Amino acid sequence: MVGEDFENRCASLLEELGLARRDEIISVVPLTGGVASDIAKIETENGDYCVKFALEKLRVKEEWHAPVHRNAAEYAWLEVASEMALGYFPKLFGRSTVENGFVMEFVSGDDVFVWKDALMDRGPVEGEAGTVARLLAGVHQRSARAGFDRRAFDNAADFSALRLEPYLRFVGGIHTGVADTLNEMADDLFAAQTVLVHGDVSPKNILFRDGAPVLLDAECATMGCASFDVAFCLNHLLLKGVHTPEHARPYLSEVSDFVSTYLKAVDWEDVAALSRRIAHLLPMLMLARVDGKSPVEYLDEAQRARVRAFSLHIIAHPEDTLDGLFSRLTKAITS
Template sequence: MAASRSDPMNAEPDLDARCRALVADLGLGTAAEVASVTHLTGGVASDIARVVVHGTSYCAKFALARLRVAQDWRAPVHRSRAECAWLSRAGEIVPGIAPKVVGYSDPLQGFLMEDVSGPDIYLWKTAMLSGASRGEEAALVAAPLAQIHAAGAAPGFDRHPFRNAADFRAIRTDPYLRATAAHHPDLAPRLLDLADAIDAATTTLVHGDVSPKNILVRTGAPVFLDAECATMGDPAFDVAFCINHLALKAAHLPANRQPLLAAMHAFWASYASGITWEDAGALQARVATLQPALMLARIDGKSPVEYLDDATRAHVRHIARALILDAPDTIATLTARLERTLTP
């Protein structure tokens, strides 16, 4: 979607044909009128392409039945419908927070959306890994996330498009927490209890993949991508999922460790100021308990983080295990323990 995610190669034939069919199905032109289809890289769960028709550039997306990871990880392709619904609803709650949806095709189980690209746009993950960002965007990301959660928890919110608990389990709690429990039998009761509690929650509208790889920054404001995990769930999942990436990058980038850990504080402070639907302390305790479990999941679950070397992976595993066994209940305690233990 962003220019940094582009692959200069043309799309493979099947993706090219699906994109042309999608344009035709949505009434934007005939298949022959599509000027170009260019594959976009960066995700493991979907085929994504930039499609140009009648001089306008769009982004096409189709969910994969089998994700591109080493382990066997499958998920229903109809999840793209939930993503469309999240992008549309979030954009109503916080204008500009998500790409504008052009249309969804039930027969093709894919959709077209705004092509968010240009010289003033960057991917948050890329900026942090390159050292161009030390997590300063954290508060900017957290504030609209709290707005979306507040709206999703409000009376009268239309929950119907987001009754996706089974899909969320297939895409999130099973491959992350339950798969990790299988590798750590002594931690299994704790990890399975966490997974069960997350699966049972229906508090608000959850994105499910609030990760720096899914957050573009456009003229100083975040744009959320990849909402195919969207469901009614526990808001603590979104918060823990995002700050976990800050913790992992703090492990990976010693020179930026302090500011990245400080970004975890900034994220929580910005987010907490928007909590209206429950006690902030209770939500904070769930976040602080869940983050170490997600940290371990990015080592031993079905979606291991790709940028850690073997020594750092082993060290992160050790830290995460200790935090799971003796769970913190505040972000301050969590980050203090990470600060003490991340330096070998």
């Protein structure tokens, strides 16, 4: 059941942006799946919209707070990506600084699916990873060029609250033996200003429409280090391989396709140095999705223990190349 306060907030947002009057709203249907925002589909006499409001306190077990103005950075990231993938990304209808919310097209259709749902239902058999890597590399490449307007993405403090504290520093407080390594990585990521980072490149946030990826939920968007986005997405693919052992090798193949596609586009920094940072960060994020503030929901206790064990070992004895890391992960995941 939709709360009256939420309905009023949605109506106020649409009225402020000149999209619909209150008496033109037919229904407000909350959308589930996220922990950081209130999202809804709004049906009006003028058409359907998707509205999104950032939450100050995230819906997780641990205490996790983040500033609601991050909604502005997400909208700005969508504007950048929309210019690159015209026709695939949702139309944007405006943002309110009063409501800390924005309105975009409600993406639907017979050819639309959520990548996570597809991966969980049928495994990684369609080769979508390479297309996601190509889009992500395009955003990174464009944002590294001289003349890119960075003003909307001076969000290191927000990125720290949403990613570095809950995924690295919090985990260091649990696993004190690797705390210095995790905190050093967090410090380096906080200081980075190289490319426009999405911050949540997860299959749950990626729709496919007519075979093209639509990347949503850029609440963590900031100028930062490209390694974070790459490692974040690879992490989800690898953990799904742990979850479904029968698909482990196909997931590893998707990881390889993602990396090779992405690295071919890297021209803004030394490829070997970037690969090394990805190799160091990836096992830290794997550990974070077991013992951080936002653990994945699909691993059972035995699988969580397995990920914890090999992640801690690799963090303590890191690999400097992706080939070396993937060799060790292949043995850990498929044995």
